[in-house]
Amino acid sequence: MGIRSFLAKPIASYIASGIRKWSLDPVGSQQKVFDQLLAVGKNTAFGKDHDFGSIKTYEDFRARVPIRDYEELRPYIERVLHGERDVLWEGKPAYFSKTSGTTSGIKYIPMTRASVVHQFTSSRDAVLNYVHETGNASFLDGGLIFLSGSPVLSEKAGIKTGRLSGIINHHVPAYLRTNQKPSYATNCIDDWEEKLERIIDETLTADMRLISGIPPWAQMYFDRIHARTGKKIKDVFPSFSLFVYGGVNFEPYRAKLFESIGKPVDTIETYPASEGFIAYQDSQTEPGLLLLLNGGIFFEFIPTEEYFNEKPTRVGIEDVELGKNYAVIINNNAGLWGYSIGDTVKFVSKNPYRIEVTGRIKHFISAFGEHVIGEEVEKAMKYTMEKFPGVELVEFTVAPHVTPTEGLPHHEWYIEFAKAPGNLEAFSQELDNQLRQLNVYYDDLISGSILSRLRIRDMRRNAFIDYMKSQGKLGGQNKVPRLSNDRKIASALGAL
Structure with a gap:
């Protein structure tokens, strides 16, 4: 047993205990987040425009803050892009996460230091919770890879700007960088096919044990390795034991991925978005993803059949129903208020609150x-x-x-x-x-x-x-x- 896997187990036990504590009080956890968000938000331009100072209850909040998508929030974001402070959140964002919208062109999603920390700690907690549940920590002693976007950042209004995965890459702690692949130089390559070839150069003889990425791109990585070696992944990386993924439903890709690997491996599904880390798989035996109710996001849900109504029903966590499709609305510690992220989910458990991602509201x-x-x-x-x-x-x-x-x-x-x-x-x-x-x-x-x-x-x-x-x-x-x-x-x- 290596030093990382040895130390991970007591830390994992501590993390799992904290997860259990807040998940047993879901309504209280969300109320705490709600109060914290309003305390900061009332001093912003958005908070003053929407009379945050007089909000006492969630019902007050719903009455004052309409649902918005990016286009409707754009006037406030443009003010931030022009250098104005205290617009959506106190001060200025630490980053803009740059994403491609289907109707809005390039979108610049504000991220604060607190929201970035939550992104990384949620990824960490998903893995450590798995360690606590299964006892498997040996993968931490070998190579770890995340097939991600470039960490090269530009600037908008003096604010560092880039893809979410590139931003998060800058916050990987030093103790993990020693066995993280690919190298920074390779990760900075823009051309995906060239980058993939360099990733294979760096990993082919490495002891890779955890691989993370969107399933179709992981499959492309596996296919290119097979083309070079003629071997299945289990024969190239004998100690590979954990695949971490997100972004798409895994089921359509499962059969081919596991055929390429050549053996079963455990998987952890995650649900990160530029707007916040929404949920992750907390159990290898129970369905669904644990909704993160203590991480700087106050959630609201709209039944999908009402989404395009003039005044749709908006409910908090305590009023959702199992098996019903909802559009996800977030209010977060980066200043997104009543913000529709465009995803739909349904709840498969309320003890704890677990969801499945069911699609996109406009897809x-x-x-x-x-x-x-x-x-x-x-x-x-x-x-x-x-x-x-x-x-x-x-x-x-x-x-x-x-x-x-x-x-x-x-x-x-x-x-x-x-x-x-x-x-x-x-x-x-x-x-x-x-x-x-x-x-x-x-x-x-x-x-x-x-x-x-x-x-x-x-x-x-x-x-x-x-x-x-x-x-x-x-x-x-x-x-x-x-x-x-x-x-x-x-x-x-x-x-x-």
């Missing part, structure tokens, strides 16, 4: 009123692949085809298989049947001959990599939207 198909969401297409794919056990998936996305040259409108599934089904027609039929069982509106449209059943476009090898490259979004934290209500992605893929 759906409803060309004919079917309102198919990401959770449904991913479940349909999962259940279908269980009936075709030899099939392996690389990536997929779904779009409506409203005006086909022949036949009825339909949903078109663009799928890149690692191992295609022997009978694509049977696979397509089963996929359609599964979706019909999951979405009654879709089923009604098929039964009523408004839509014909879905069609699969079997994409060539590396089609999605080439698509992401064409969009300037290859690698890092970028991911392909699972579905869309237009044909922009479909047209780009079709042109490849």
